[in-house]
Amino acid sequence: MSHAVIGTLRKRMIRRHVANVLIWVLPLIAAVALLTRLASFDVVLAATFLALVVLVYRLIRAVRCVDDARVVRRLDASSPVFEDSADLLLGSAAKRTALEDLQRQRLLANIRSTALPDLRPAWSWRVPLLLAGIMLVLIPLAGLLPGPALIPLPQSNGSAQPETRVLNTTIRSSLLDIEAPAYTGLAARSEPVLEAKVAAGSQLRWRLEFDPQPVSAKLQFHDGSEIPLQQEQSVWVGEKVLNDSALYRIAIDSSSPLLEDRLYRLDAIVDQPPEIHVLLPDKTLSLVDAGQRTWSLEFEVTDDYGIGDARLAMTLAQGSGEQVTVSERSERLRAEASADPRRQRFRRQLDPASLGFAAGDDLIVRLIVSDQRTPSANTSRSASYILRWPPERASDGEGVEGIVQKVLPAYFRSQRQIIIDSEALIEEHSRLDDDRFLARSDKIGVDQKILRLRYGQFLGEEFESGAAERHEPGEHDDDKATQQDALTEDHGHEPEGSSASTFGEVSNILAEYGHTHDHAGAATLLDPQTKKILKSALAEMWQAELHLRQGHPGKALPYENRALAYIKQVQQSTRIYLSRVGLELPPVDTSRRLTGERKGLRDPRGVLVDSDRDDQKISHIYQSLSSDSSVDLEAFDGWLRGEGAKRADALNLIAAVDALRRQPQCSECRERLLNLLWQALPPSPVVTRLRDTPDAAGRDYLDRINDGTLP
Known part of the structure; x- marks a missing residue:
């Protein structure tokens, strides 16, 4: 310190x-x-x-x-x-x-x-x-200094003219009363502005005061409609129900023009349908467990303003093949007590037995929820959730019909045989010379490749190898067999007693009805989790094949075992599920039979007719504005208010076009319109351009190449 x-x-x-x-x-x-x-x-x-x-x-x-x-x-x-x-x-x-x-x-x-x-x-x-x-x-001296002299402005006609002052009408006060629809639960409010975001269907009331007072006043909307304002003492009043977003302008009948003559925007917020979140069950297909008597359902629903009626639709599918009968019923659900009416939760414990649910049946449920919108409510439907009671016995054909079918049952022993061959080769390594050891390891690698390609068919890969007579690796194999010969052989390594016809039964069924190869996304009979496991098995087979072809079976053995483990997972858990529904054909109008009446029918030849693209108008206007050439803004504005009104950015474009049309020399208005048009431009189509015609030097160069005279 x-x-x-x-x-x-x-x-x-x-x-x-x-x-x-x-x-x-x-x-x-x-x-x-x-x-x-x-x-x-x-x-x-x-x-x-x-x-x-x-x-x-x-x-x-x-x-x-x-x-x-x-x-x-x-x-x-x-x-x-x-x-x-x-x-x-x-x-x-x-x-x-x-x-x-x-x-x-x-x-x-x-x-x-x-x-x-x-x-x-x-x-x-x-x-x-x-x-x-x-x-x-x-x-003190500053107070004695004279003020700045007033220099009169020169007159064009040489004589003194009295100064004329142009007055503008101003909006002294403005108030916008907003009364939202009753079902929204929003309180009425007043905003001292002329632009607002309101719920669709709201009642708007304008209260305006002008200085000086005009003879008449009205609101002009971009779609051509008008609302005359009524004068109540010094206040001008007008009302409108806003269902869609709109632009409007205040127009007055007065000798003094309105000082702020521009477009104002009103955004109508559309009531969105309810959103349904399914909490239970956690998957779209549930299989009946042993001793299961109830099925728990839990839904959470959110909405903008409030949730109305909620119903649980239940469909019971019974029978098999073409004998499927469908019965439907629904019941109303009550939500749990919640402080927030915009978020509610529904729970239901179903007793499938009371609905007639038995072995081999499907019980399909979905939640249908509506909100409180008037006069017509928004309705949302959840995805369908299935409770399936699989039959006690399932034949091979029922897998294609949609019941249950195990995938790839004939392939599972081949990977195990490759492991056995690899372990036997490792034990015999000391008794074999290098060339023979490498040849046998390479042959096992070829077996691994063929097996990998066969599994790859179920993920959309093409099968490259052809079917030929199979040879078991042994002491009597030809030591000088080439690798190309091995690639053309069918190394299935099936155990003795199995026939070649049973090797690809499921593959033949898929090839006949599903055609799952060529494109990986076309293999729709496999669920995503099965595809993921099968891809992991193929990755392990790749590594095993790599080490086998290099003569290292010891390094390949761990990958072979992991591939077999993945295949077992596929065998034990993978099943194919297809929906079973009844046949519902549209009703036939018998009164039109044999009459030749074609009224109301659509010509199939006109389905693929090219339609007129309105985007070309935007491209033309953008090019004209960019090059400072003459632009017909009146026509473009008319198109925007008519056919172009369905565009998402139509209101912004209308406001920008109106501003530039009223002030043609405004560079900021032109730049703003160009920026909006740039965002609305359609993407350029992908086309192939012809090669440009070469000039004299280019033609001479090409001729020398063709003649071989180019040094």
Whole structure:
């Protein structure tokens, strides 16, 4: 800590610095007084603010520039009594040595025996007082100065004309009363603006006051409709129910035009249908568990303003094949108690047995919810959720009909055979020469490739290998068999006793009815989780094949085992599910049979006829505006208000076109319209361009290439 002497001297120096700064207040006051006689109020206010900022800055700097280190330097420089040791008065005793303590005690004794020096800076009053005196002399003289002379404007006809002043009608006050539909639960409000975002179907009421009062007034909307305003004392009133977003302008009948003549925008917020979130069940297809008696359903519904009626539609599908019978029923659900009417939760415990649900049946449920919108409510339907009771016995044909079918049952032993062959080759490694060992490892790699390709068919890959007679690897194999020969063989490695015809039964069914290869997305009989597992198995087969073809069966064995594990997962869990529904044909109109009446029928030849593209109008207007050529804004504005009104950005374009049409020389209005048109431009079609015709030099170059004379 510093000694008390340092603090005392520091305070004295700070007070003197602050006093020197405050002396400048006198000339500043005189300068402001002089400006009040010569300049406007805004200039005087700005000058006063600037002077105060400078003064505050000088005061802060005067306080911060004096610290203990500066006091110590001034003490050492002002008096030899301190012996250049004034810095010993700073810091704590724990950090000083014994010699420093001795010198500090001697220094304190000298301070007590002598008076403290005056370290304060000198007064700086001469310049500020001189400036203040000059200003006080100039202030009385400023009152005697003449004002600026008024120079008359030259007249075109040489004679003096009285100045004519054009008055504009202004909107003195505006109030927009908004009353939302009752079903929304929104309170009525009033906005002092002419633009607003309101719920669709709201009742709007305008209250306007003009200065001066016009003869008549009305609201003109962009679709051509008008609302006349009725005068009630000094207020002009008009009402409208807003169902769609619109642009409007205030039009008056007066000798003085409206000062702010522009388009105002009203956005109608459309009531969205309810959103349904299914919490239970967590998957669209649920299989009946052993002993299951109930089925839990839970839904959460949200809406903009409130949820109305909620019904649970239930469909029971019974039978199989073409003998499927469908019965439907529905029941109303009650929501749980909730403080927020816009978010509600529904729970239901179904008893499938009470609905006639038995073995082999499907129970399909979906939630149908409507909101409180009037006069017609918005309705949402959830996805269908199926509770399936699989039959006790499932034949092979029923997999295609939509009941249950295991996938790929004939392939699962081949990967195990490859593992057995690899382990046998590793054990015999010491008894085989290198060439024979490499040939047998390569042959197992070919087997692995063929198996990988067969599994790849179910993910959309093409099967490359042809079917040929299979050879088991053994001691009697030809040592000089080429790799090409191995690629053309069918290395299924089926165990003895299995026939070739049973190897691809499911594959034949899929090829006949589903055709799952060529495109991976076309393999619709496999669910996403099964595809993911099967892809993992193929990745492991890739690595196993790589090491086998390089002659490293030991490195390939872990990948082979992992591939087999993935295949077992597919065998145990993968099933194909297809929806079962009854046959519902459209009703036949028997009154039109054999009459030749074609009224109401659509000509199939006109389905693919090219339609006129309205985007070409936007492209044409954009090109014309970009090149500063003549633009027919009237026609484009008419198209926007008519056919182009269905565009999402139509209102913005209408407002921009209207602004540019009223002020053709406004560069900002043109730039804004160009930016909006750029966003509305259609994407350029992908076309193939013909090669440009070469010039004389290019033709000569091509001729030399063809003739072979090019050096």
